[in-house]
Amino acid sequence: MSRTSDSHPLRIAEVKAGAGLVGVSFCPGKVQPDGASGPWARDLATDFAAIRDWGAAQVLTLIEDHEFVALRVQRLGEEVDAAGMRWFPLPITDQSTPDHRFLSRWPAVAREVVPGLRDGGRVFVHCKGGLGRAGTVAAWLARHLEPALAAGAAIARVRAARSRFAVETPAQAAWVGEVAPVWPAKDAGAKARGCESCYRATTYRVNTTPTIDLRIGVHSQALRDLHARRGVDSSVFITAWNPFGDDRPLEWNARALDHLRRHLRGSGLGFEEGAGVPDGSGRVPEQSLLVPGPDRAAAANLCAAFAQNAVVYCGPDAVPELLWNPLFAVADARG
Structure with a gap:
């Protein structure tokens, strides 16, 4: 029965x-x-x-x-x-x-x-x-x-x-x-923005041939040419390492980046390997990906989905800019 x-x-x-x-x-x-x-x-x-x-x-x-x-x-x-x-x-x-x-x-x-x-x-x-x-x-x-x-x-x-x-x-x-939970702690946005100088003191390197080096606020003709070759107007440079700036072991970070790669492939998005290379020798370069195609909203969604403080968004002008996690505003308001 x-x-x-x-x-x-x-x-x-x-x-x-x-x-x-x-x-x-x-x-x-x-x-x-x-x-x-x-x-x-x-x-x-x-x-x-x-x-x-x-x-x-x-x-x-x-x-x-x-x-x-x-x-x-x-x-x-x-x-x-x-x-x-x-x-x-x-x-x-x-x-x-x-x-x-x-x-x-x-x-x-x-x-x-x-x-x-x-x-x-x-x-x-x-x-x-x-x-x-x-x-x-x-x-x-x-x-x-x-x-x-x-x-x-x-x-x-x-x-x-x-x-x-x-x-x-x-x-x-x-x-x-x-897979890191995507919800930021209260005041995480303010703390992340307090480290904005660190993002600006980083070269965002794309491992194409030849290599493309990106800096926040600096136009890149090489990136604009890559956009044209791929038939896109924009791209995002993103990692899955160290969610919300919390340092994780290299093994954890490697698995997290693999999750990001699988996510992009499943979404029909290609990518180029790269790394965020800090100025000086104080920090380890973060393995990252340049993803051609996402617009500003899609780039912000990737930032939130992979628990990053910020990603580097590159629009039609090929001038890289910081794009902060869109959940910061909600978390700061609600706690």
């Missing part, structure tokens, strides 16, 4: 995230005659009434398009709206880690979700079974709200609340620790 929303009311595992709570469960309203744990025939409206009554302000849906059909929840977004909550679809492939689809959307979602959690709010996160994808994002959210929380501790917190099987794969567990 199929289990229903009446016979098996929705159970929401509560994961502490700062002052707020992340609720984790399987897909509301799913109809699964051949479910791994037995057949389901749930009701969307009933389940979302329970989520609303639990106190969620937002719903993060991590299933892919084909799963809406397979689980018979094509009206899921409509039911979220009807229940008075905000819906954010953030698709992740089953048994996998968040990719370019998730990270490219996350900065805009974070503007609403993270401040709400900091104010003691609640957000509901689900995938199909409520273990792998939902557990991974819940652990990552806990790290957003508690910067001192280690990835292993965040995962343990999720497993204690939901299931020892939550965060299912080694790759998902690694992702929680290797």
Whole structure:
């Protein structure tokens, strides 16, 4: 006999995230005659009434398009709206880690979700079974709200609340620790701008043949020529090293830059290898990428998605300029 929303009311595992709570469960309203744990025939409206009554302000849906059909929840977004909550679809492939689809959307979602959690709010996160994808994002959210929380501790917190099987794969567990939370601390923007002279005392080197050296505020004909060859009007010079200026081990930085490369490839963007080379000998050059194509808004989104204080944006005039993380203004205002 199929289990229903009446016979098996929705159970929401509560994961502490700062002052707020992340609720984790399987897909509301799913109809699964051949479910791994037995057949389901749930009701969307009933389940979302329970989520609303639990106190969620937002719903993060991590299933892919084909799963809406397979689980018979094509009206899921409509039911979220009807229940008075905000819906954010953030698709992740089953048994996998968040990719370019998730990270490219996350900065805009974070503007609403993270401040709400900091104010003691609640957000509901689900995938199909409520273990792998939902557990991974819940652990990552806990790290957003508690910067001192280690990835292993965040995962343990999720497993204690939901299931020892939550965060299912080694790759998902690694992702929680290797991808920096994108939310800056309060006053991070002011502190970063206080170091603006460091950005200006850096050569942004592109490893083309011949090499292109960029400086903030200095026109580069070589860059303009590269734009013309690629058929673009703009580019961004970005790294994934040392999120928010927090020095990380070289091994961590190398993995983070690999995540950035995969993100760009998944987004259909090419890139040239490079490095930010500080004047003098006090700091290690930061491996970086020049990405032809992104406009100012897309460059700002990349900056936020990879937790950088700033990126170097190069517009049609080929004069590099600093572009600060757009989340600084929100974090400084909300705390």
